[in-house]
Amino acid sequence: MPFSEKICPACGASSRDSEFSGNFCSKCYSERAEMRMPARVELSICKRCGKMGARGWSLPTSDDIEALVLSRCKGDYDSASAHIEGEFVNLEFTFIESGKEFAVKRTIPLKLRDTTCTECSRKAGGYYEAIIQIRGEDEEKIKRMEQKISRLVSRSSFISKTNWIKEGVDLYAGSKRVAEHVISNLGFKYSKSDKLAGVKDGRRIYRRSLCVRV
Numbered sequence: 001m002p003f004s005e006k007i008c009p010a011c012g013a014s015s016r017d018s019e020f021s022g023n024f025c026s027k028c029y030s031e032r033a034e035m036r037m038p039a040r041v042e043l044s045i046c047k048r049c050g051k052m053g054a055r056g057w058s059l060p061t062s063d064d065i066e067a068l069v070l071s072r073c074k075g076d077y078d079s080a081s082a083h084i085e086g087e088f089v090n091l092e093f094t095f096i097e098s099g100k101e102f103a104v105k106r107t108i109p110l111k112l113r114d115t116t117c118t119e120c121s122r123k124a125g126g127y128y129e130a131i132i133q134i135r136g137e138d139e140e141k142i143k144r145m146e147q148k149i150s151r152l153v154s155r156s157s158f159i160s161k162t163n164w165i166k167e168g169v170d171l172y173a174g175s176k177r178v179a180e181h182v183i184s185n186l187g188f189k190y191s192k193s194d195k196l197a198g199v200k201d202g203r204r205i206y207r208r209s210l211c212v213r214v
Contacts, residue, residue, distance in 0.1 A: 035075035035093060040109040043068070046117035048124075057117040065089075069108075077104070084110065122174055123158045129207060130176035132183065135168040136214040142168050145214050152182045176208040188212045 006015035008025040018025040043065065044053035052060035054068055066082035069089050073080065077093035084090075091106045116124070132149060136142050146169050150159050157175035173179035183190050194206040 035073065035077065035104070035106070037073040037075075037091070037106065037108060040111060041069050041072065041089065042111045042113055044115045045112045046120055047114040048116060048120040051117050053115065053117060057119065065110075069110075087111070119158060119174065123160050126160050126172075128160050128172035128174060130173045130179040131207070131209045132171040132173055132179055133168065133209060133211040134171070134214060135211060138214070141214045145212070146171065149182060149186070152186075153178055179210060180208070183210055183212060188214075 004015075007013070008018070008028055011025065011028055013025040013028075015025075043060075045051070045060075046053070046057065050059060051057040052064070054060075058064075062084055065084060066089070069082050069091070070080055073091065073093075075093065076095070078096045079094045081092050082089050087110055088107050089110050091108065093104045093106070095102045095104065132153075134142050134145050134149070146162070150162070150171060153159055153171070153173050153175075157173060157178040159171050159173055161172040163170040163172070171179075180192070190210050190212045192208055192210050194208050197205045197207045199205065
């Protein structure tokens with residue numbers, strides 16, 4: 001037996017017939033590679049808006065999901081990549097042994113679980129922190145402003161209810177911070193007032209009214 005020949009200590013394979021990484025054949029090296037990964041990955045997806053629940057709610061891309069899966073994998077590998085195919089995530093880990101690259105591949109199931117995010121749950125329940133009161137005598141101006149404000153607020157929060165009255169329209173916004181930010185950025189002068197809505201965990205909860213005249 002030539003001196004350069006290697007015999008895998010795990011299965012007895014010869015380097016004449018199998019590729020080796022270090023002292024082990026590629027098959028045994030793959031099985032012995034030190035990696036920790038979840039048996040499967042479950043992700044919560046809002047069935048109303050499609051946002052993914054992971055470190056907060058946001059609209060996911062394939063890159064976001066793949067990065068999240070990789071963040072749950074640990075090991076002594078030098079680099080890793082992930083690729084989603086249907087209900088599975090294909091993982092490839094690269095090890096560098098004696099200056100030679102060696103890849104280990106794994107596949108884990110991906111389960112998307114339907115749920116409802118906090119914002120959509122609040123919206124469905126009629127939750128609001130602020131009432132934007134648009135007032136004026138020109139009905140067309142009020143309608144245009146209602147559409148614009150609703151669109152801008154919905155980029156970062158939501159409008160849970162729109163109530164048309166004789167004097168104008170009331171928009172019930174999910175976030176008073178977002179509502180006031182939108183009104184301020186539009187350059188309108190407005191009046192505001194806060195009203196006690198209740199107490200939660202020892203803290204007083206206020207709802208804000210923002211009155212705008214157009």
